[in-house]
Amino acid sequence: MFQRAMFSCCGLGNDSLAGGLGNDSLAGGEGNDYLNDGESNFYSAVPEGNDTLDGGLGDDYLAGGLGNDTLDGGLGKDTLFGYEGNDILIGGAGADRFDFFDPIQEINRITDFSVVDDTITILSSGFGFSASVANRVLAQSAFHLGIGATDADDRFIYNSVNGSLFFDADGLGGVNQIQIAILSTGLAMTNLDIFIVHS
Incomplete structure (x- = not known):
């Protein structure tokens, strides 16, 4: 059965939107909004307010x-981007992608990051990487497991004790490392879990 796509946009109030079965695009506008999709592929953006987005099955x-938003991908291969605020990102089942445009978006909590299925994707220009290293996984030398960088190559540091993920611009201590996310503790995380895309 063919289902028509749905677009819905709300304004300044606290809105509740449900997409149904089609391929939907929902935009909450201002206010604290709740957006829920059914069984379709879903695009949603909420510019203001503390919002909840539920992707459903697509x-x-x-x-x-x-x-400070809560994004729940549900089932399917979902892409979640928190943007500003201290957001809660839930990929759900499936191979999910968590996007970071720069290290100053505030701290996002990824509740269910899977080193088997999921990927953290970073924008090359936002994190100071050249185009020559874009569209590939992070170099092994640029990832470190511990509490801080240990050499000039280290860029991403995962603390498996408390789940903190940091970005360090120089690895030398000249610039303080910045926490970008909170993951689960004890993950067997490596450089292969971080992918650089060209801006």
Whole structure:
């Protein structure tokens, strides 16, 4: 059965939107919004407010806004981007992608990151990487497991004790490392879990 796509956009209030079975695009506007999709592929963006986005069953793109948002991909291969605010990102089942455009988006909590299925994707220009290293996984030398960088090559540091993921611009201590995410503790995380895309 063919299902029509749905687009819905709300304004300044606290809104509740449900997409249904089609391929939907929902935009909450201002206010604290709840967006829920059914069985379709879902695109949603919420610019303001503390919002909740629930992707449902499809392969969804969920983007938060300026508030402290909760993004739940549900089933499917979902892409989640928290943007500003201290956001909660839940990939759900499937191979999910968590996007970071720069290291100053505030700290996002990824509740269910899987080193088997999921990927953290970073924008090359936002994190100071050249185009020559884009569209590939992070170099092994640029990833470190511990509490801080140990040499000039280290860029991403995962603390398996408390789940913190940091970015270090120089690895030398000249610039303080910045926490970008909180993951589960004890993950067998490596450089292969981080992918660089060209801006």
